[in-house]
Amino acid sequence: MTIGSMFQGNSKKSQSNLLVLFIFADLINKTMNFPEELKYTKDHEWIRVNGNEATVGITDFAQGELGDIVFIDINTVGQEVAHEGLFGTVEAVKTVSDLFMPVSGKVLEINPKLEANPELVNNDPYGDGWMIKLTITNEAELSNLLSVEDYKKEIGH
Amino acid sequence: MKQTALVDKHIALGAKMVEFAGYNMPVSYTGLNDEHHTVRNNAGIFDVSHMGEFYITGKGALPLIQKVTSNDASVLTPGKVQYSCLPNNDGGIVDDLLVYKINDEKYLLVVNASNMEKDWNWIASHNDTGAVMTNASEETSLLAVQGPKATAILQKLTPVDLNSIPYYNFTIGKFCGVDDVIISCTGYTGAGGFEIYCKNEDAGKFWDAILEAGKEEGIKPAGLGCRDTLRLEMAFCLYGNDIDDTTSPIEAGLGWITKFTKEFTNSKVLLEQKQKGVSRKLVGFRMIEKGIPRHGYEITDAHGNIEGVVTSGTQAPSLQMAIGMGYVKTELSKPGSEIYIKIRDKLIKAIVVKTPFYTQPAK
Numbered sequence: 001m002t003i004g005s006m007f008q009g010n011s012k013k014s015q016s017n018l019l020v021l022f023i024f025a026d027l028i029n030k031t032m033n034f035p036e037e038l039k040y041t042k043d044h045e046w047i048r049v050n051g052n053e054a055t056v057g058i059t060d061f062a063q064g065e066l067g068d069i070v071f072i073d074i075n076t077v078g079q080e081v082a083h084e085g086l087f088g089t090v091e092a093v094k095t096v097s098d099l100f101m102p103v104s105g106k107v108l109e110i111n112p113k114l115e116a117n118p119e120l121v122n123n124d125p126y127g128d129g130w131m132i133k134l135t136i137t138n139e140a141e142l143s144n145l146l147s148v149e150d151y152k153k154e155i156g157h
Numbered sequence: 158m159k160q161t162a163l164v165d166k167h168i169a170l171g172a173k174m175v176e177f178a179g180y181n182m183p184v185s186y187t188g189l190n191d192e193h194h195t196v197r198n199n200a201g202i203f204d205v206s207h208m209g210e211f212y213i214t215g216k217g218a219l220p221l222i223q224k225v226t227s228n229d230a231s232v233l234t235p236g237k238v239q240y241s242c243l244p245n246n247d248g249g250i251v252d253d254l255l256v257y258k259i260n261d262e263k264y265l266l267v268v269n270a271s272n273m274e275k276d277w278n279w280i281a282s283h284n285d286t287g288a289v290m291t292n293a294s295e296e297t298s299l300l301a302v303q304g305p306k307a308t309a310i311l312q313k314l315t316p317v318d319l320n321s322i323p324y325y326n327f328t329i330g331k332f333c334g335v336d337d338v339i340i341s342c343t344g345y346t347g348a349g350g351f352e353i354y355c356k357n358e359d360a361g362k363f364w365d366a367i368l369e370a371g372k373e374e375g376i377k378p379a380g381l382g383c384r385d386t387l388r389l390e391m392a393f394c395l396y397g398n399d400i401d402d403t404t405s406p407i408e409a410g411l412g413w414i415t416k417f418t419k420e421f422t423n424s425k426v427l428l429e430q431k432q433k434g435v436s437r438k439l440v441g442f443r444m445i446e447k448g449i450p451r452h453g454y455e456i457t458d459a460h461g462n463i464e465g466v467v468t469s470g471t472q473a474p475s476l477q478m479a480i481g482m483g484y485v486k487t488e489l490s491k492p493g494s495e496i497y498i499k500i501r502d503k504l505i506k507a508i509v510v511k512t513p514f515y516t517q518p519a520k
Contacts, residue, residue, distance in 0.1 A: 067185060068474075071447065091449045093386060094386070
């Protein structure tokens with residue numbers, strides 16, 4: 001996502017994955033929060049594993065770069081989506097970003113609060129701003145996720 | 158990357174910076190929505206020094222401006238500003254701009270940063286009237302102070318009676334103790350306020366003084382992000398999105414700045430368009446179903462047949478709804494027409510509405 005593309009360019013450009021957020025890595029607010037107990041992806045998602053189920057959201061860094069989030073569009077409930085497959089889209093006022101599965105799984109539910117209060121993702125990205133719950137279909141993939149230290153390195157924190 | 162005289166101020170304020178039109182510019186400081194509401198309700202200060210400023214002087218100035226612009230600059234009196242555009246020879250628009258009349262032989266053209274070189278070359282290539290062109294962009298800073306409280310804030314810093322300057326008028330006077338500052342009752346937000354043109358060396362002092370003077374009123378620095386949502390709520394065209402080298406001013410609803418009282422670039426073709434009608438028009442629409450339109454998305458009918466394209470779109474902070482602008486076939490351009498926006502392969506229902514989307518409440 002190049003935020004410049006919100007002024008000029010085409011939809012394909014403005015709808016790219018969260019990875020491109022790295023261009024802003026030098027602007028990280030040092031007060032950002034990354035809980036120790038979570039696992040992370042290079043696409044700036046977090047995952048909280050609980051047995052063979054997991055909860056997924058986007059990181060504090062991601063919400064900060066997206067800005068005011070206004071719409072979370074997820075239509076994959078009940079579907080099996082592969083690792084790194086698209087499970088939805090998050091829209092901020094002027095930017096669009098795709099959401100990718102941290103591991104393969106079946107999408108069980110969407111956070112029902114986000115329909116009326118998408119700003120929960122900005123205000124509480126690891127709590128009330130969670131996005132989906134899923135059943136893990138391939139536990140071996142969990143070993144590829146980033147630890148909090150590795151994720152912080154990824155974003156130069 | 159180029160930078161404005163105020164780049165250090167933006168970084169010190171913690172702004173999120175992005176490249177825009179080759180400049181390192183602040184996109185937001187405290188958050189887009191917060192800045193948007195601050196401008197609508199109180200006042201915000203924008204650094205828009207990336208904009209281009211060309212002075213056109215001499216006896217040939219007006220004849221040159223008349224030749225290259227679509228509006229009729231001969232009606233201007235000193236102190237008046239006019240919105241206009243530079244048509245090209247192919248039915249499109251080179252750029253949109255403001256024309257300031259300083260005196261009979263001195264005009265200021267304010268152009269988009271992204272088009273500065275293109276505009277300069279275009280105007281220069283038509284200059285057979287002996288006009289003298291000066292590009293003052295590099296040494297000129299531009300501060301836009303916008304919002305219902307902007308006038309009261311700025312009044313603390315100038316002896317000029319700001320309430321006596323009507324919309325689209327300007328004066329050249331003393332501001333913050335500096336002479337010859339252009340104080341212009343213009344802006345790109347629909348929130349009221351002024352734009353201040355000054356020398357780069359005065360920009361930092363002005364920026365600080367305005368923020369200090371507006372403390373009580375709750376002024377905040379505002380970035381390009383909310384500048385875009387504010388202008389879109391007013392349905393003001395953005396060059397590169399809603400108008401470009403391929404869109405005609407008649408299609409874009411800019412007939413009101415296309416005056417056939419004189420000849421100008423491509424005026425015969427544009428007059429024909431005005432008389433015979435055009436096959437597509439720029440319209441405003443709002444989403445009925447949930448979704449946010451974005452530049453480049455297709456506009457379709459209920460069956461998915463392509464009827465046009467979205468040129469701008471956003472969730473509108475002051476309206477709490479998703480809005481957009483786009484070109485549609487003329488048959489679909491009437492307010493009330495049902496259209497669909499193709500968002501991630503789904504057709505999402507929208508309706509054509511009258512613009513502006515937002516109306517400033519009466520004081």
